[in-house]
Structures are given as C-alpha cells and as structure tokens.
Amino acid sequence: MSRRILVLGGGPAGVAAARTAARMGAQAVLIDSGRLGGVSTNSGVLPARVLAHTARLKRESGQLGVYGLRATEAELDWPAALRRLFNVVEALHVRKEIAEEARKLGVDVHENVGEIRFMSPTTIGFANGTTVEGDAAIVCVGGRSRSIPLPGAELAIFPNDIWRMKAMPRSIAIVGTGHTGCQIASILAHFGTEVHMIDLKARIMPQEDELLSVVMAKEFAARGIRIRSVIDSIDGLSTGMSGSTVLHYKEAGESRSIKTDAVLLCVGWIGNTDRIGLEELGVEIARSYIKVDKYLRTNVPKLYAAGDVTGQMMLVSGATHEGHVAAVNAVTNAETKKVAHTLVPTGSFTDPEYGAIGMRESQCCDAGIDYETSVIWCEDLTRAIIDDRTAGFCKMIADRRTHKVLGAHIVGERAVETVQLMATIMAGGLTVEQVADLELAFPTYSAIILMAARDLKYKLDPEYAALYQSGMAGSPPARRCPDLLRPSDAVAPARKSPRRAALASTPCLPASTS
Numbered sequence: 059m060s061r062r063i064l065v066l067g068g069g070p071a072g073v074a075a076a077r078t079a080a081r082m083g084a085q086a087v088l089i090d091s092g093r094l095g096g097v098s099t100n101s102g103v104l105p106a107r108v109l110a111h112t113a114r115l116k117r118e119s120g121q122l123g124v125y126g127l128r129a130t131e132a133e134l135d136w137p138a139a140l141r142r143l144f145n146v147v148e149a150l151h152v153r154k155e156i157a158e159e160a161r162k163l164g165v166d167v168h169e170n171v172g173e174i175r176f177m178s179p180t181t182i183g184f185a186n187g188t189t190v191e192g193d194a195a196i197v198c199v200g201g202r203s204r205s206i207p208l209p210g211a212e213l214a215i216f217p218n219d220i221w222r223m224k225a226m227p228r229s230i231a232i233v234g235t236g237h238t239g240c241q242i243a244s245i246l247a248h249f250g251t252e253v254h255m256i257d258l259k260a261r262i263m264p265q266e267d268e269l270l271s272v273v274m275a276k277e278f279a280a281r282g283i284r285i286r287s288v289i290d291s292i293d294g295l296s297t298g299m300s301g302s303t304v305l306h307y308k309e310a311g312e313s314r315s316i317k318t319d320a321v322l323l324c325v326g327w328i329g330n331t332d333r334i335g336l337e338e339l340g341v342e343i344a345r346s347y348i349k350v351d352k353y354l355r356t357n358v359p360k361l362y363a364a365g366d367v368t369g370q371m372m373l374v375s376g377a378t379h380e381g382h383v384a385a386v387n388a389v390t391n392a393e394t395k396k397v398a399h400t401l402v403p404t405g406s407f408t409d410p411e412y413g414a415i416g417m418r419e420s421q422c423c424d425a426g427i428d429y430e431t432s433v434i435w436c437e438d439l440t441r442a443i444i445d446d447r448t449a450g451f452c453k454m455i456a457d458r459r460t461h462k463v464l465g466a467h468i469v470g471e472r473a474v475e476t477v478q479l480m481a482t483i484m485a486g487g488l489t490v491e492q493v494a495d496l497e498l499a500f501p502t503y504s505a506i507i508l509m510a511a512r513d514l515k516y517k518l519d520p521e522y523a524a525l526y527q528s529g530m531a532g533s534p535p536a537r538r539c540p541d542l543l544r545p546s547d548a549v550a551p552a553r554k555s556p557r558r559a560a561l562a563s564t565p566c567l568p569a570s571t572s
C-alpha cells in the first residue's frame with residue numbers, strides 16, 4: 059500500500075511537493091484554502107512582472123528619439139494595464155492548468171476549501187466538517203506582508219493592494235527599501251508617480267553587495283526616486299487633506315512627515331503559521347516561520363514544511379526545491395534528501411535590473427577568504443553601448459587560491475538572465491581561466507562575464523600581477539576590505555566617465571567609510 063501524503067497549500071512549494079509525491083507512487087492530496095498558484099501566480103511575482111514590463115515599455119517609448127525614431131511618449135492607461143495583468147494571470151492558469159496537471163499525475167486536488175485545521179499531525183479538518191488523513195503531511199502555506207504596530211497602521215497599503223487600486227497613485231511613500239519595495243518603486247516611478255522611499259537602514263537592498271546597493275541607489279535617484287536612508291524612526295500614519303495619507307517619521311532627531319496618496323509598507327514577509335492549529339500540535343515556530351531541519355522535518359514527527367513558511371529563501375525557485383525535498387523525505391519516510399540552497403540566483407526586474415549569486419565581497423572578507431575582484435562597467439560593454447543601456451556593472455569575485463568564482467553581482471540590462479549563466483558556471487565549478495576561454499556570442503549583455511573573467515585571469519596571474527605592481531600594466535586594481543565602501547573603489551581607476559564621477563559622490567555610503 060503506497061503512502062498517503064497530505065500537502066497543505068498550493069503555491070510553488072505545495073504543487074512541487076504534491077507532484078513529486080505522486081511521481082514517486084504515493085497518494086498525494088493537495089489542499090488549498092484558495093486557488094492553486096499561490097503568491098507566485100496570483101498576487102505577487104506575476105503581477106509585479108507584468109507591470110514591470112509595462113513600465114519598461116513606457117520608459118522606452120519616451121526614449122525613441124535617441125534611436126532616430128519620432129514618436130511621443132506613451133501614456134499610461136492604468137485600468138487597461140491592470141486588465142492585462144489579470145488577463146495574464148488567467149492565461150497562465152489556463153495554459154499551465156496547475157490543478158489539471160496535478161490531477162493527471164494522480165494528485166487528489168481540493169481547491170478553495172476555505173479555513174482548515176490540523177486535528178493531528180496527519181489529519182486535516184475542513185470547515186464543512188470532513189477530514190482527510192495521511193501518513194505524513196507537508197505544510198506549504200506560504201506567507202503574507204508584515205505590518206508594523208504603528209499609530210494609524212490601518213491606513214497603510216501592502217504590495218498586493220497596488221494591483222487593486224482604481225487609480226494610479228500620484229505620489230507614494232514606500233517604507234522599506236528591500237527587494238519588494240524597490241521593485242514597486244521602480245514600476246511606479248516610470249508610470250509617473252512621485253516616489254519616496256524611506257528606511258532605517260543605511261542603504262537600499264542591504265542584503266546585496268555594497269556596490270550593487272550604491273549603484274542602484276544612484277540609478278533610482280536619477281529616475282527621480284527620493285530615498286531617505288538611516289532615519290531614526292517611523293512614528294505613524296494619519297489622514298491628510300483630500301484623502302491623502304501622512305507618514306510621520308524622525309530624521310536626525312527632528313520630526314518630519316511626507317504627505318502622499320498612499321503609504322506602502324514593504325517591511326518584510328511573515329509565515330502563515332497562525333490559525334491552522336500548529337500551536338496545538340506543538341510545532342516549533344520562530345518569528346512566524348516553522349523551524350525545520352535540513353530534511354525539512356518539523357519537531358513534530360510525520361510533519362514537514364516547505365517554501366516561504368520556513369523563512370529560508372523566500373523565492374519561487376527555493377520554494378519549489380523545498381517542496382520537492384520535503385516530498386522525497388515524506389514518501390520514503392527516511393533522511394533521503396537534504397535541502398541545498400547552495401547556488402540560488404536572485405534579482406529583480408527593476409530599471410535597471412539587478413541580479414546576484416554567491417558570496418558578497420563583505421562575506422568573503424568576514425570569512426577570511428583570500429579573494430580577487432573585477433568590476434566591469436556597462437559603459438565598456440559593446441552591446442550596452444549599441445543599445446544605449448550603459449547603466450550598471452558586473453562584479454565578479456574569485457578565490458585567489460582555487461581561481462574558482464565565489465560570487466557575481468550585476469546591475470544592468472538583462473542582469474537577471476546574465477546571473478543565470480553565472481549560476482551555471484559556478485555549479486560547474488569553472489575557474490576564471492575556463493570562463494575567460496569561453497567563446498560566448500558577441501555582442502551580448504552576458505559577454506560582460508567574459509570581460510570580468512578575463513580581467514580576473516590577469517589579476518590572478520603572478521607575472522601580470524607583478525606588472526600591475528610596477529605600474530607597467532596600468533593602475534593596480536582598486537581593492538580590499540577596509541576600502542571596500544570608499545566611493546573611489548566603486549569607480550574604475552583609469553577613465554572617469556560622468557556616470558562614474560557621479561557615483562563617486564554617492565550620498566548613500568555609510569558616513570564611517572567616507
């Protein structure tokens with residue numbers, strides 16, 4: 059008799075778990091309180107990506123003159139843009155037939171069941187009184203936007219509300235300068251919204267490499283986005299004149315406020331661990347996320363968890379991987395597969411795009427690794443010059459001992475795609491010499507990888523390094539941990555273009571490093 063695996067939540071993690079379980083010959087039961095697809099298809103990734111593309115087209119329509127094309131800038135039709143967004147979501151549901159595909163594999167699918175509750179680790183009760191039982195269960199219920207306990211917090215909106223707004227906000231204050239806040243700021247700025255971003259942190263996207271943060275902040279500023287970093291506190295929200303919302307905060311010891319059409323909170327993502335009976339089962343939960351081991355087991359026997367609800371990756375790729383791993387272990391009822399998350403490309407479809415993989419320079423410093431870096435600016439990339447898309451750079455970090463790539467951080471056109479190539483390179487364990495020898499197509503954006511690898515190849519070559527030292531090979535490479543955040547290090551030493559000069563005066567570097 060095959061094992062029966064209950065999967066709760068039909069986002070990327072749950073669908074992957076149910077499909078893997080069914081493929082392995084188990085009886086998989088997939089239960090979702092709403093529609094399958096999760097945040098990925100229904101309310102997060104897809105809507106953001108659809109609007110990012112519209113924003114991109116709008117921006118490009120305003121730049122046609124650069125390419126010798128006479129046209130006036132396209133005007134945004136907000137209701138039509140939202141109509142397309144929802145049509146794309148529907149089209150994806152129809153095209154991918156998430157539920158049907160799962161059923162074809164033999165998964166027993168229960169959608170739109172409303173509230174559910176764990177009666178035991180392997181028994182789930184539905185609101186209509188029926189129950190389902192299994193041999194093991196996998197919790198894949200995802201998460202939701204975090205709120206903050208502020209006076210007037212109920213006046214704030216969340217990312218999901220953006221695609222429900224009847225009219226595009228003329229102005230917005232975004233609290234939180236992480237990935238989601240930056241994604242929405244970039245979209246709305248291109249639509250013509252006056253965008254303010256505000257954060258207690260010293261730099262935007264603090265989880266990224268310092269250079270990436272600095273360059274993105276500069277590019278955002280050039281697009282009119284106003285960033286206030288290192289503020290003292292967010293103090294509350296209140297209603298202003300004619301339907302506006304006022305955000306109150308303190309900066310440099312002074313009380314200040316911004317009045318906008320909307321205040322958007324992008325201050326984190328919490329696990330949906332409440333209201334399903336996990337506490338009663340004694341499941342260990344930390345900061346709203348289910349605690350799991352490397353086999354994705356919870357502390358309660360027969361109960362696994364995967365995806366955003368574990369608080370580990372918060373990405374579709376990570377959720378899918380975890381769903382698969384949890385299912386393999388649940389079906390085999392053994393320690394068969396460990397969760398990996400070793401090489402996970404990240405990035406976002408902002409303008410300009412950014413992407414990253416592997417270690418940041420500060421992590422290499424902290425780990426005491428002897429490393430070398432190369433920074434190639436898009437201003438020196440043929441394809442970027444052809445397309446007039448010269449914002450950005452590629453920073454590659456390599457281990458001086460093994461010459462293997464430790465990380466790459468990219469800003470610029472198609473950065474997210476380029477970083478995928480880096481993921482393949484790193485997964486293959488290629489050295490910078492092997493990457494430098496690749497014959498990649500020209501002129502392409504991803505060719506920036508070759509330029510960085512070739513630069514690193516010479517920097518890692520002892521003879522060439524000696525030439526660097528003697529000055530015969532040009533200026534020595536800008537370098538090393540304590541100098542990392544100096545603006546001059548973010549600037550290629552040889553030729554200072556206006557963009558590089560602007561970077562040198564960037565205001566978003568921590569004061570201690572200037």
Ligand SMILES: Cc1cc2nc3c(=O)[nH]c(=O)nc-3n(C[C@H](O)[C@H](O)[C@H](O)COP(=O)(O)OP(=O)(O)OC[C@H]3O[C@@H](n4cnc5c(N)ncnc54)[C@H](O)[C@@H]3O)c2cc1C
Nearest residue numbers: 067069070071091096097098102200365366372373374377
């Ligand atoms: C605005 C935004 C943009 C994003 N952009 C990207 C991106 O570009 N790339 C990327 O990789 N990631 C992105 N993410 C993150 C990505 O959406 C998540 O990491 C991913 O969806 C997590 O998958 P999951 O299956 O763990 O959870 P979810 O996708 O959240 O799915 C959880 C499922 O569980 C169901 N559920 C919830 N509670 C219950 C319950 N009590 N009972 C039964 N079912 C329940 C829900 O209905 C849902 O279907 C973005 C997120 C947001 C918010």
